[in-house]
Amino acid sequence: MSAMFKLVGKPAPRHDAWAKAKGDQLYSDDFTMPGMLYGKALRSKYPAAIIKSIDTSKAKALPGVHAVLTAKDVPMNVEISKFGQMKDVGGGFEGLYKVLADGKVRFKGEAIALVAAETEELAEEACRLIEVDYEVQPGVFDPEEALKPGAYIVSSDEGENESNLIMESHINKGDVEKAFAEADVIVENEYRVPPVDHAYLETEGGVAWVDDNGVITMRVGTQVLEHYRTIAKVMGLPQNKVRNMSVPMGGGFGGKEDITVETFLCLLANATKRPVKMVWSREESLEVHSKRHPEILRYKTAATKDGKITAQKVEIIMDGGGYKLLTGWVQMYSTVNAPGCYNIPNVKVDSYSALTNNTPSSANRGFGCCQANFASELQMDELAAKLGMSPLEIRLKNCLRNGDEICTGFIPQGHIALEEIAKKAWEGLEATGPKPDYVDGKKIGRGLAIGMMSYGRLTFMHDSSRVGLRIELDGSVTLRAGVPDLGGGQASVLCQIVAEELGIPMEKVHPYIMDTHLTPLCGTTTATRQLYMSGNAALVTVKVLKERIIKKAAEMLDAKPEEVQLINEKACLINNPLKSVPFVQVVGALSNDGVELFHEGQFNAPFTDVPNLHDMKGRIWPDFTYSAHAVEVAVDEETGKFEVRKVVLCYDVGKAINKNSCEGQLEGGCVYNQGYVTENMGWENGITKARSFAEYLIPTAVDAPEIETIMVESGGGLGPYGAKGVGEPADNSIAPAIVNAIYDAVGVRLKEMPVTPEKLLKAIQEKNK
Amino acid sequence: MEISLHVNGKTYRLNVDPRKRLIDVLRDDLNLTGTKEGCGEGECGACTVILDGQAVNSCLVLACQARDKEILTVEGLARNGELDSLQKSFIEHGAVQCGFCTPGMLMSAKALLIKNPHPTEQEIKEAVAGNLCRCTGYNKIIAAIKKVAEDS
Numbered sequence: 001m002s003a004m005f006k007l008v009g010k011p012a013p014r015h016d017a018w019a020k021a022k023g024d025q026l027y028s029d030d031f032t033m034p035g036m037l038y039g040k041a042l043r044s045k046y047p048a049a050i051i052k053s054i055d056t057s058k059a060k061a062l063p064g065v066h067a068v069l070t071a072k073d074v075p076m077n078v079e080i081s082k083f084g085q086m087k088d089v090g091g092g093f094e095g096l097y098k099v100l101a102d103g104k105v106r107f108k109g110e111a112i113a114l115v116a117a118e119t120e121e122l123a124e125e126a127c128r129l130i131e132v133d134y135e136v137q138p139g140v141f142d143p144e145e146a147l148k149p150g151a152y153i154v155s156s157d158e159g160e161n162e163s164n165l166i167m168e169s170h171i172n173k174g175d176v177e178k179a180f181a182e183a184d185v186i187v188e189n190e191y192r193v194p195p196v197d198h199a200y201l202e203t204e205g206g207v208a209w210v211d212d213n214g215v216i217t218m219r220v221g222t223q224v225l226e227h228y229r230t231i232a233k234v235m236g237l238p239q240n241k242v243r244n245m246s247v248p249m250g251g252g253f254g255g256k257e258d259i260t261v262e263t264f265l266c267l268l269a270n271a272t273k274r275p276v277k278m279v280w281s282r283e284e285s286l287e288v289h290s291k292r293h294p295e296i297l298r299y300k301t302a303a304t305k306d307g308k309i310t311a312q313k314v315e316i317i318m319d320g321g322g323y324k325l326l327t328g329w330v331q332m333y334s335t336v337n338a339p340g341c342y343n344i345p346n347v348k349v350d351s352y353s354a355l356t357n358n359t360p361s362s363a364n365r366g367f368g369c370c371q372a373n374f375a376s377e378l379q380m381d382e383l384a385a386k387l388g389m390s391p392l393e394i395r396l397k398n399c400l401r402n403g404d405e406i407c408t409g410f411i412p413q414g415h416i417a418l419e420e421i422a423k424k425a426w427e428g429l430e431a432t433g434p435k436p437d438y439v440d441g442k443k444i445g446r447g448l449a450i451g452m453m454s455y456g457r458l459t460f461m462h463d464s465s466r467v468g469l470r471i472e473l474d475g476s477v478t479l480r481a482g483v484p485d486l487g488g489g490q491a492s493v494l495c496q497i498v499a500e501e502l503g504i505p506m507e508k509v510h511p512y513i514m515d516t517h518l519t520p521l522c523g524t525t526t527a528t529r530q531l532y533m534s535g536n537a538a539l540v541t542v543k544v545l546k547e548r549i550i551k552k553a554a555e556m557l558d559a560k561p562e563e564v565q566l567i568n569e570k571a572c573l574i575n576n577p578l579k580s581v582p583f584v585q586v587v588g589a590l591s592n593d594g595v596e597l598f599h600e601g602q603f604n605a606p607f608t609d610v611p612n613l614h615d616m617k618g619r620i621w622p623d624f625t626y627s628a629h630a631v632e633v634a635v636d637e638e639t640g641k642f643e644v645r646k647v648v649l650c651y652d653v654g655k656a657i658n659k660n661s662c663e664g665q666l667e668g669g670c671v672y673n674q675g676y677v678t679e680n681m682g683w684e685n686g687i688t689k690a691r692s693f694a695e696y697l698i699p700t701a702v703d704a705p706e707i708e709t710i711m712v713e714s715g716g717g718l719g720p721y722g723a724k725g726v727g728e729p730a731d732n733s734i735a736p737a738i739v740n741a742i743y744d745a746v747g748v749r750l751k752e753m754p755v756t757p758e759k760l761l762k763a764i765q766e767k768n769k
Numbered sequence: 770m771e772i773s774l775h776v777n778g779k780t781y782r783l784n785v786d787p788r789k790r791l792i793d794v795l796r797d798d799l800n801l802t803g804t805k806e807g808c809g810e811g812e813c814g815a816c817t818v819i820l821d822g823q824a825v826n827s828c829l830v831l832a833c834q835a836r837d838k839e840i841l842t843v844e845g846l847a848r849n850g851e852l853d854s855l856q857k858s859f860i861e862h863g864a865v866q867c868g869f870c871t872p873g874m875l876m877s878a879k880a881l882l883i884k885n886p887h888p889t890e891q892e893i894k895e896a897v898a899g900n901l902c903r904c905t906g907y908n909k910i911i912a913a914i915k916k917v918a919e920d921s
């Protein structure tokens with residue numbers, strides 16, 4: 001079958017690679033407009049405080065200042081947001097979205113007022129002139145403290161002001177207590193994982209203006225075009241009066257999944273009737289946009305002496321920070337993934353999330369899954385060590401296989417390749433040579449971790465995507481799709497699919513993307529869903545046109561439609577390729593006949609009901625992507641510093657539609673979450689200490705390991721041509737593999753990230769005492 | 770103040786505020802928006818340009834400090850419509866994802882190859898260590914630069 005593909009499976013350069021390599025690609029900050037003003041937000045000095053009053057008179061009096069807005073100027077300052085989704089799901093899955101702080105300030109850096117002025121400097125000065133009278137509050141910064149009776153209440157808003165609990169969710173399968181009573185071994189541990197910044201190179205920003213039809217229009221890079229609906233609501237406008245002509249992002253990773261500058265810009269543009277630009281500084285970005293959820297995870301695992309896990313009991317406490325945002329959704333991922341990618345008869349998971357006065361937590365590549373994966377994969381290694389088994393053995397003994405059910409009782413439809421990929425990754429590392437004891441005086445260790453993560457949204461969100469195609473009379477194709485492109489090649493792969501099906505070169509398909517007024521909405525670039533959802537939508541759409549073309553070509557070739565194929569810009573007979581008619585001629589003939597040369601098609605994911613959160617059962621996602629990372633580290637026992645020397649990663653990608661893109665995601669995800677082990681926001685009582693890239697250290701070219709990428713293509717995914725999504729699963733099992741390798745090197749297992757040299761050194765010294 | 774800037778082989782006479790950074794003059798006054806700002810503090814390398822053969826962070830240089838020097842930005846890499854071999858190699862290797870780090874990364878690589886046409890892998894890594902990339906994991910970027918060094 002694969003031999004028949006012309007384009008699918010090839011490492012095709014993306015349509016936008018040239019513009020990006022030439023510096024021609026325009027991003028949110030690259031637009032300037034005549035008469036443009038600069039917007040700034042005044043941000044809270046304290047993580048917890050009551051705003052007694054705000055005096056903007058001095059700021060308003062400053063010449064060159066055109067607008068100063070506070071909460072009372074926002075038509076609907078508080079809205080219960082669906083965060084871009086289409087279905088009403090209610091409960092913890094819809095969250096309070098507040099544009100500007102009023103009542104209680106809930107985290108440090110929360111926006112209190114907005115300014116638009118002639119220059120950036122003037123806007124900053126105006127912010128300094130706004131007088132806010134705060135009554136500082138004690139606040140609460142630990143999610144466990146926040147859940148205790150009598151804790152400081154973070155919110156002053158209705159519906160949230162009785163307790164800090166955001167949501168609880170539970171899984172009960174079998175009888176864990178009985179299994180613990182009968183167990184040969186029990187491993188019990190507490191893990192703590194930190195907040196993570198997305199650290200995209202492009203901070204949040206954009207421009208907005210009111211167009212000549214009164215439509216509030218913006219150019220803002222976002223992962224969720226559908227936010228225009230929330231923005232319209234907040235502004236008191238109909239949804240068709242707000243438009244985002246979005247632009248490619250300089251990275252997203254979940255950090256541009258919630259609203260960033262959009263509402264601020266639209267409010268300022270509307271108030272001043274002038275174009276307004278706002279771009280957040282790096283410091284602002286590090287301090288105020290949402291982070292990956294910090295979590296406390298308590299595990300108790302039971303096993304037989306030959307290594308079969310009989311029970312897994314997990315308690316999870318999530319820090320949601322000052323606003324709920326996507327916490328409820330993230331919690332689904334942490335909860336269901338808590339037991340790990342294993343077949344375990346008895347499972348109990350109890351998870352709780354809390355509001356605190358920390359920076360809000362929300363989406364970050366891995367979305368609650370990598371927290372649970374970190375803990376469960378360390379737990380596995382400790383169990384293996386206790387039983388005298390190898391890390392590979394214990395995983396092979398317990399990992400999910402085709403036909404097994406996950407902890408909710410659901411049996412995944414897609415292929416489960418855990419056994420194969422775990423072996424391939426580990427054997428791949430072993431094939432690099434026997435493990436040396438020391439290299440350059442540093443102790444060498446090797447570690448393994450495996451994982452699973454969904455692609456596609458929670459099925460109770462009733463997800464859908466649409467793609468539009470128009471065949472031009474010269475045989476080129478215009479593809480219209482509201483697919484936010486954050487750098488993963490989300491739009492390019494759609495062109496590749498369409499070109500493949502129509503038998504034309506990829507350059508002949510031009511994508512027009514991300515415009516809420518003009519492109520069919522594809523849904524969010526989140527949840528590793530675009531290839532799966534919009535890839536299938538592209539396929540559904542192109543097949544309709546393909547059928548029309550083939551039918552006409554068959555007529556022209558005097559053959560039956562099933563005898564005709566589209567290849568090399570021709571329609572030809574499958575059995576006699578010499579008998580052909582150019583693609584463009586068929587298109588011309590259809591046009592002459594008055595047949596529609598355009599189509600917009602929709603793909604729907606499987607739909608389920610919202611699960612009972614007290615006893616979650618059934619299908620929660622469409623399917624999963626499975627990962628394995630084998631890692632070699634070198635640890636300096638004198639300083640506690642370590643380096644990641646080599647990684648062999650293996651994934652079942654189903655089908656690598658664009659080999660380069662697919663590999664690029666896997667390698668990028670690997671280094672992204674290599675950073676999970678060491679990156680340090682330095683949170684202290686609601687204050688972010690890491691306020692620049694000099695303090696928030698992400699991996700550099702020197703830190704990145706040599707990566708060997710092994711892609712298994714089982715064809716067993718639910719995406720086009722059997723593909724699975726890889727964007728988020730790409731960062732799933734690397735962090736625990738690194739920490740397990742450190743254990744292999746020096747015999748200490750740190751259960752709390754970040755793993756700093758100080759912590760590691762202390763642990764090594766304690767062990768050697 | 771009045772200054773002359775030589776950018777990508779062209780000379781511009783400009784009247785600039787002496788406090789204005791080179792990155793702002795390039796982006797705002799000359800509309801060369803290929804040079805990106807990722808931090809404004811010399812920590813990310815997205816704003817890298819080549820100043821008299823040296824890779825510098827244009828967010829840390831004042832425009833007036835660059836007067837009468839040769840400035841090369843990403844827009845000046847292609848010659849007569851033909852892409853520089855580094856640009857081609859980045860495209861072929863899939864070293865460009867979101868592309869926001871790409872201009873700076875290309876300029877650091879270019880400066881390295883001007884000085885040292887046959888660098889070792891370690892030298893390549895060190896030359897771009899000041900250019901952060903959050904998307905690619907660097908492997909494809911290093912491979913792209915290495916290929917150009919090998920082929921030259």
Ligand code: FES
Pocket residue numbers: 805806807808809810811812813814815816817826827828829
């Ligand atoms: S913008 Fe100049 S180094 Fe980051």
Ligand code: FES
Pocket residue numbers: 201250251487864865866867868869870871901902903904905
């Ligand atoms: S390609 Fe996105 S930061 Fe490098």
